[in-house]
Amino acid sequence: MSNSIHKLLVANRGEIAVRIIRAAQALGIPTVAACSEADAQSLPARLADEVRIIGPARADKSYLNAEALLQAARDSGANAIHPGYGFLSENAAFAQAVVEAGLIFVGPGADTIRRMGDKAEARRTARAAGVPVVPGSPGELDDLASALACAETVGYPLLIKASAGGGGRGIRIAHDAAELSREFPLAQREAQAAFGSDAVYLERFIRQARHIEVQILGDGQHAVHLFERECSLQRRRQKVFEEAPSPVLTAEQRQALCESAVRLARDIGYRGAGTLEYLFDSHSGEFFFIEMNTRIQVEHPISEMITGIDLVQWMLRIAGGESLSLRQDDIHIQGAALEMRINAEDPARNFFPSPGLVEELVWPQGEGIRVESHLFEGYRVPAYYDSLLAKLVVHGGDRAEAFARAEAALDATRLTGMATTIALHRLLLADPAVRDGQFDTGTLEPWLAERAALLAPAAPEA
Ligand code: ADP
Ligand code: ADP
Ligand code: MG
Numbered sequence: 001m002s003n004s005i006h007k008l009l010v011a012n013r014g015e016i017a018v019r020i021i022r023a024a025q026a027l028g029i030p031t032v033a034a035c036s037e038a039d040a041q042s043l044p045a046r047l048a049d050e051v052r053i054i055g056p057a058r059a060d061k062s063y064l065n066a067e068a069l070l071q072a073a074r075d076s077g078a079n080a081i082h083p084g085y086g087f088l089s090e091n092a093a094f095a096q097a098v099v100e101a102g103l104i105f106v107g108p109g110a111d112t113i114r115r116m117g118d119k120a121e122a123r124r125t126a127r128a129a130g131v132p133v134v135p136g137s138p139g140e141l142d143d144l145a146s147a148l149a150c151a152e153t154v155g156y157p158l159l160i161k162a163s164a165g166g167g168g169r170g171i172r173i174a175h176d177a178a179e180l181s182r183e184f185p186l187a188q189r190e191a192q193a194a195f196g197s198d199a200v201y202l203e204r205f206i207r208q209a210r211h212i213e214v215q216i217l218g219d220g221q222h223a224v225h226l227f228e229r230e231c232s233l234q235r236r237r238q239k240v241f242e243e244a245p246s247p248v249l250t251a252e253q254r255q256a257l258c259e260s261a262v263r264l265a266r267d268i269g270y271r272g273a274g275t276l277e278y279l280f281d282s283h284s285g286e287f288f289f290i291e292m293n294t295r296i297q298v299e300h301p302i303s304e305m306i307t308g309i310d311l312v313q314w315m316l317r318i319a320g321g322e323s324l325s326l327r328q329d330d331i332h333i334q335g336a337a338l339e340m341r342i343n344a345e346d347p348a349r350n351f352f353p354s355p356g357l358v359e360e361l362v363w364p365q366g367e368g369i370r371v372e373s374h375l376f377e378g379y380r381v382p383a384y385y386d387s388l389l390a391k392l393v394v395h396g397g398d399r400a401e402a403f404a405r406a407e408a409a410l411d412a413t414r415l416t417g418m419a420t421t422i423a424l425h426r427l428l429l430a431d432p433a434v435r436d437g438q439f440d441t442g443t444l445e446p447w448l449a450e451r452a453a454l455l456a457p458a459a460p461e462a
Helices: 014-026 043-047 066-076 092-100 110-117 119-128 144-154 177-195 251-267 300-307 311-319 399-412 422-430 444-450
Strands: 008-010 031-036 050-055 080-082 158-166 169-174 200-204 210-219 223-235 238-244 271-281 286-293 336-343 369-373 388-396
Touching: 008 014, 008 066, 014 031, 014 043, 014 311, 014 369, 014 388, 031 043, 031 066, 050 066, 066 092, 080 311, 092 110, 110 119, 119 158, 119 200, 119 251, 119 286, 144 158, 144 177, 144 200, 158 177, 169 177, 177 200, 210 251, 210 311, 223 251, 223 300, 223 444, 238 300, 238 422, 251 271, 251 286, 271 311, 300 311, 300 336, 300 369, 300 388, 336 399, 336 422, 388 399, 399 422
Parallel strands: 008 031, 008 080, 031 050
Antiparallel strands: 158 169, 158 200, 210 223, 210 271, 223 238, 238 336, 271 286, 336 388, 369 388
């Protein structure tokens, strides 16, 4: 049992740190919360067995500071590090440094992160596994001349995408050669500044596509899928509202999609939890791989709700050397689940960040309701980090019941002290097209523009 986890350092913050601590506790693993100074009094700090301050508020001095995290692990006697999502979770050099320090990185090996984290390289790997990719450049493009030549076969409109991009950033559209000529050098420069690499590639822009992704779990030897998540409701290429399973796939399409993901996972000997993202054309029924996230994803709970499988516990068990005892035939879809991301953003002011002090807080409760959050009354949301406050997750016996429970859950929620996206979710749940599953990745932004007035807060109190 020398490779099992006996103490876990949680190298993240917010709701995902709480989620990881809870999974570790369920497995009897003591935890250490690695916190910035701004998070010293946070809920993860309270829930963990120990706290280590890793640096000042700024993420580059704390949650992105690999050396400080390794030192915190050494000082606390932790032998494993869970990176959560964002921050260093897809940083191959960090994963490698963790292993070189004699610790367990809860996630795939550095080689896998490097290979799949480079989006152009991931496309090549997917193609080699027989998984269809969006038509685009064979790999990275070094200069404008080769981009213009390649664009003739890819076709316009197309996207210029940063190989190292993520979080919805590093993507630009070009409708013709003139726009490509203008945007290409800007995309390279922006990629260099934001992601430390100027590598970019081209992809055909697929209109009216749905974002559907497949959750997989592997132990390096074998892999299974936990079906798909529908994540088409996006703003600025970031997910806002997700559901599982997708309301549009036929059983045959679901099987083909999920099996392609498992094939790719097996091909690369994937270890841990991962997600393969696809664009799905509901008119033709075709799907195209876009990228892989080699980490736990924000929206993982909806897959847990429909399968009854705890993904974060499995990440820890696999990292601790256990083999995956789940068999594909034992994993079934039970009902439907929705996730509403509650952000400290003001939908009436173009989603302007609105961190503040949590004044009143009441979470909903009852059958099929799950809240993932680090908030408590009196907590001050720091302005330094991501705006995610909570994920309201609901599960129902079918999609209609999930929607009904979601509405009841929103009505029972009381969160004052800052503007949030709760009002937006109310409108989404009531929208006939959303209830009908009739939307794609281009739906939400114009929908929001039309409803700006409805999202405005009630007249300010005198
Ligand atoms: P998910 O794919 O799990 O829905 P998101 O795309 O919302 O996740 O990203 C989760 C967090 O990780 C966000 O804070 C996002 O900004 C951050 N993130 C994701 N990829 C990158 C990246 N390549 N560089 C920097 N931050 C990233
Ligand atoms: P990130 O790494 O930032 O998550 P993705 O490649 O996953 O970037 O793309 C983010 C979102 O951008 C997708 O969910 C989709 O809405 C949109 N998108 C990406 N590629 C395409 C494409 N080829 N055509 C149309 N939309 C796309
Ligand atoms: Mg993505």
